[in-house]
Amino acid sequence: MVGSKVAIVLLQRDGEAGTPLVFDIASIEKLRSIGVAGILTGTLPSATQQNAFLSVPLRLMAEEALWLVEKQLGYLVHGGGVVHTAAEAVKAEDMKEARNELERSFEAQREFKRQQHLEKLRRLGVKAENSSGTETDYSRLLESSLFIETCDSSALISQRQREFDKPEIQARLAQQLRTGCKCKGDFHVYKALREQGYFLSPGSRFGGRFIAYPGDPLRYHSHMTVQPAMDYRRDPLDLLQVVSGGRLGTGVKKLWVVGGVKDDYDSTDAESGRVSFFSVEWAGFG
Amino acid sequence: MPKHVPNAKRYKYPLPIHPLDQLPELKLYNPVSWVYWLYCYTFSTNQLPSKIHAEFTHGKHLTIARPDDMRYLWENGFFGTAQLSRSEPTWRKRTMARLGLSEGSTALEHITEKRRIERLRFKQERSQFEAIKLDMRQRGVAEDHILAEERAFLKSLREKEKVLEEEGEVHLREVDEELFGPNEQLIDIEVLELMPVEGIFLTFALPVLEMNVKTLLANLAGDEPTYADIHELCLKYVAYHHYRSHGWCARSGIKFGCDYLLYRRGPPFQHAEYGVKVLEACKPFDTTLFTGAARVLSGARKPFILCYVELQKPESEVLESWRQGRLDKVFRSYKVGEVSYRRWVPGKNRD
Amino acid sequence: MDNQHIIKLVRNNLVHQQLWDDVEEAKLEDTDAWVLRGLPPHKLSNDDPQLDHEWILPIELSQYKPGKLTLELMDKIFSELKCRRVTLGIVNDDGTVVYYFIYKGLHKPKRN
Numbered sequence: 001m002v003g004s005k006v007a008i009v010l011l012q013r014d015g016e017a018g019t020p021l022v023f024d025i026a027s028i029e030k031l032r033s034i035g036v037a038g039i040l041t042g043t044l045p046s047a048t049q050q051n052a053f054l055s056v057p058l059r060l061m062a063e064e065a066l067w068l069v070e071k072q073l074g075y076l077v078h079g080g081g082v083v084h085t086a087a088e089a090v091k092a093e094d095m096k097e098a099r100n101e102l103e104r105s106f107e108a109q110r111e112f113k114r115q116q117h118l119e120k121l122r123r124l125g126v127k128a129e130n131s132s133g134t135e136t137d138y139s140r141l142l143e144s145s146l147f148i149e150t151c152d153s154s155a156l157i158s159q160r161q162r163e164f165d166k167p168e169i170q171a172r173l174a175q176q177l178r179t180g181c182k183c184k185g186d187f188h189v190y191k192a193l194r195e196q197g198y199f200l201s202p203g204s205r206f207g208g209r210f211i212a213y214p215g216d217p218l219r220y221h222s223h224m225t226v227q228p229a230m231d232y233r234r235d236p237l238d239l240l241q242v243v244s245g246g247r248l249g250t251g252v253k254k255l256w257v258v259g260g261v262k263d264d265y266d267s268t269d270a271e272s273g274r275v276s277f278f279s280v281e282w283a284g285f286g
Numbered sequence: 287m288p289k290h291v292p293n294a295k296r297y298k299y300p301l302p303i304h305p306l307d308q309l310p311e312l313k314l315y316n317p318v319s320w321v322y323w324l325y326c327y328t329f330s331t332n333q334l335p336s337k338i339h340a341e342f343t344h345g346k347h348l349t350i351a352r353p354d355d356m357r358y359l360w361e362n363g364f365f366g367t368a369q370l371s372r373s374e375p376t377w378r379k380r381t382m383a384r385l386g387l388s389e390g391s392t393a394l395e396h397i398t399e400k401r402r403i404e405r406l407r408f409k410q411e412r413s414q415f416e417a418i419k420l421d422m423r424q425r426g427v428a429e430d431h432i433l434a435e436e437r438a439f440l441k442s443l444r445e446k447e448k449v450l451e452e453e454g455e456v457h458l459r460e461v462d463e464e465l466f467g468p469n470e471q472l473i474d475i476e477v478l479e480l481m482p483v484e485g486i487f488l489t490f491a492l493p494v495l496e497m498n499v500k501t502l503l504a505n506l507a508g509d510e511p512t513y514a515d516i517h518e519l520c521l522k523y524v525a526y527h528h529y530r531s532h533g534w535c536a537r538s539g540i541k542f543g544c545d546y547l548l549y550r551r552g553p554p555f556q557h558a559e560y561g562v563k564v565l566e567a568c569k570p571f572d573t574t575l576f577t578g579a580a581r582v583l584s585g586a587r588k589p590f591i592l593c594y595v596e597l598q599k600p601e602s603e604v605l606e607s608w609r610q611g612r613l614d615k616v617f618r619s620y621k622v623g624e625v626s627y628r629r630w631v632p633g634k635n636r637d
Numbered sequence: 638m639d640n641q642h643i644i645k646l647v648r649n650n651l652v653h654q655q656l657w658d659d660v661e662e663a664k665l666e667d668t669d670a671w672v673l674r675g676l677p678p679h680k681l682s683n684d685d686p687q688l689d690h691e692w693i694l695p696i697e698l699s700q701y702k703p704g705k706l707t708l709e710l711m712d713k714i715f716s717e718l719k720c721r722r723v724t725l726g727i728v729n730d731d732g733t734v735v736y737y738f739i740y741k742g743l744h745k746p747k748r749n
Contacts, residue, residue, distance in 0.1 A: 051631075196743070204573060204577050205577065205581075205629075206577070206578070206581065207576075207577045207578020207579070207580075207581055208578070223745065223746050224743065230707075230708055232707070232708050232709050233707060233709045234707065235707060235708075236703050236704040236705050236706055236707055237704060237706045237707070237708065237711070238704065239696065239698040239704050239706075239725075239727055240540065240543060240698060241543070241578065242725070242727070242737055243540055243541065243543055243698070243727065243735060243737070244542065244543020244544075244578045244579050244582050245543070245578055246737045247541065247542070247543065247582055248543075248578050248581055248582045248585075249746065253746050254746065255743075255744060255745070255746045257743060258708070259708075260707070260708030260709065276708055276709075276712055277741075277742050277743050278708060278711060278739055278740065278741060278742070279739070279740040279742070279743060279744035280725075280737055280738065280739050280740075281737065281738050281744075281746060282736075282737055282738075283681060283724050283736035283737055283738050284681055284682065284736075285655055285677075285681070285736055286650075286654075286655060286726075286733075286734055286735045286736040344642050344643055344645065344646045345642040345643065345697075346699070346730065347646070347730070347732075366732060367731055367732030367733055368732065369646070369649075369650065369654075369732050369733075369734075370649070370650065370653055370654040371654070377653070377654070381653070437687075437689075440659075440676070441688075459656075459658060461652050461658070461660070465653075475649065475653065478732070479730075479731065479732030480732075481730055481731045481732075482730060537731075538729065538731030538733070540698070540729050540731055540733070540735075541733075541735070
């Protein structure tokens with residue numbers, strides 16, 4: 001069902017993998033309920049340098065976006081394209097209507113503020129003066145305190161977005177996202193861990209490709225740093241990484257996990273057969 | 287060696303080659319002392335009386351076996367790591383203590399006698415158990431049951447040993463037998479191992495090891511190396527030489543997932559100050575490869591240095607110099623640049 | 638896998654530095670890898686039910702060359718040894734041997 005799918009906006013230039021973003025709050029909630037946490041990246045206009053409280057858009061890892069598309073839980077939208085087509089579809093009367101709508105909102109705000117002002121004067125027992133000078137000051141103050149409400153999501157755009165949910169468009173966008181990925185194997189590692197119920201988030205802070213949580217990251221500690229996928233038969237284990245990874249793990253109580261992907265694996269169902277995992281930790285001596 | 291030599295005295299010199307500091311006092315009013323001083327100056331040398339013997343063992347491991355040499359390299363710049371200790375060779379001392387040995391001969395004879403008795407007892411108990419095991423097999427007892435019995439037996443042996451240890455008795459394992467030579471003396475089996483870069487430094491940069499440069503290179507990279515075979519080693523050496531010649535004591539950083547740890551003076555004085563990762567300039571790399579190391583290091587409060595080494599000559603030229611054993615020309619083809627790396631958190635790094 | 642030249646090095650380290658007992662060498666059929674089996678002086682992890690023999694795979698870390706241990710090889714070693722974990726005995730070129738547990742599959746980190 002198209003309506004319940006999550007729109008994932010892909011911001012990309014030609015030849016680039018692009019950045020998958022989700023702008024809609026309801027969609028973000030839904031993603032979380034199915035085990036995709038993502039990272040909130042939008043900052044606050046009034047405090048641009050902090051990163052403790054972030055807002056929409058939610059940024060997804062490429063693997064997450066591809067997985068959502070594959071599971072029919074989401075669809076990709078060409079970010080630049082959708083804004084252009086939506087903007088082109090705007091007619092003069094739409095603009096006029098929008099301006100009228102804004103003016104109506106201003107009038108309502110003015111009315112509300114005037115009421116409040118009078119109420120306050122009455123409470124203080126001051127008689128409303130009708131001297132024209134103060135009146136002008138007051139209305140200037142009033143005008144500067146009016147808010148322009150910006151919507152969380154655009155009705156115009158969300159309508160257009162659904163037009164992208166066609167198999168051939170999805171295949172093309174997914175392909176573009178996939179070719180821009182660092183490593184194809186990572187997607188298999190992602191899927192195999194998802195199948196086992198793990199929440200995954202980016203792991204570069206901890207020296208890995210992913211961090212795996214046994215449940216929602218707000219409720220559980222992660223206990224695995226997952227390494228970039230290896231080719232099961234060809235790639236040698238990087239022992240220097242084992243040493244530093246294992247040592248890091250003992251400090252932050254995370255296991256260093258590596259998955260080998262079999263590229264000749266034909267079955268299309270379970271990923272767990274395709275990826276062979278190993279966990280490493282410092283033995284505590286030597 | 288007398289006990290409690292102060293560190294400042296024991297580790298007086300930062301490198302195995304010393305300056306000429308044994309010259310006699312120069313008395314300006316006494317012309318004879320001028321002559322004597324000049325004589326001493328002309329005929330002293332800072333060459334080692336004899337170079338240190340090193341050899342390759344277990345494949346590519348460059349090792350020093352003589353206890354005096356091991357100590358000399360450790361005390362003069364902290365070169366190498368003793369294979370059975372954390373860094374400084376202490377195995378012999380530890381083992382003597384563990385086995386209750388002292389240099390005096392009576393204690394040694396005493397331990398030898400006790401060792402014989404203990405060994406005899408162990409053999410008896412083992413053969414008794416072997417008999418029980420055989421009997422169980424013949425009676426068709428399940429294999430995992432036998433295994434459990436064996437475990438219980440080993441455990442009981444261990445407990446008996448513990449009791450002995452608690453009574454202050456020295457425990458001698460059967461395998462400790464191999465540590466004694468025909469004259470019942472403890473054999474020092476520990477050797478000091480040098481990293482390949484240390485081997486090059488102590489041969490090419492300082493004339494310390496009794497080893498020919500060509501032999502060294504052939505052992506490190508093979509007889510007919512390609513440039514790819516020597517590339518990594520050259521990068522790592524250039525960085526190593528860079529830090530050593532700026533007065534740092536550089537030691538292996540493997541435990542921290544980086545290439546080198548830099549000490550202001552050396553491990554007995556203070557912790558390492560920096561961790562260094564050697565990277566090839568102009569070559570893209572995956573940042574996840576060093577965020578792990580950076581985190582381990584920042585956990586230990588050590589800044590992380592990315593040391594970029596750049597090749598400035600054609601590879602073929604460098605390879606040709608390598609083949610000729612002209613290491614000066616090889617290493618002169620590289621340039622070093624450094625960047626310090628730190629994780630930055632906007633919320634925490636405001637001040 | 639060619640690790641015979643370092644088997645003695647790791648064996649000596651286990652016996653004479655780490656003070657393990659009962660250390661034996663063995664060669665695996667399938668992979669030609671040499672392994673060690675021995676008894677540590679005490680339990681290595683709080684999660685181990687009891688003190689037991691461990692399998693050790695000696696392996697060399699060279700900072701100048703890529704390694705040889707693929708995950709396929711690791712799978713083969715696990716299937717031949719039929720054990721819970723293998724301890725990697727990593728021989729560095731700086732004179733140290735360091736030990737790391739490797740478990741098949743996803744494992745829970747040990748309690749400290």
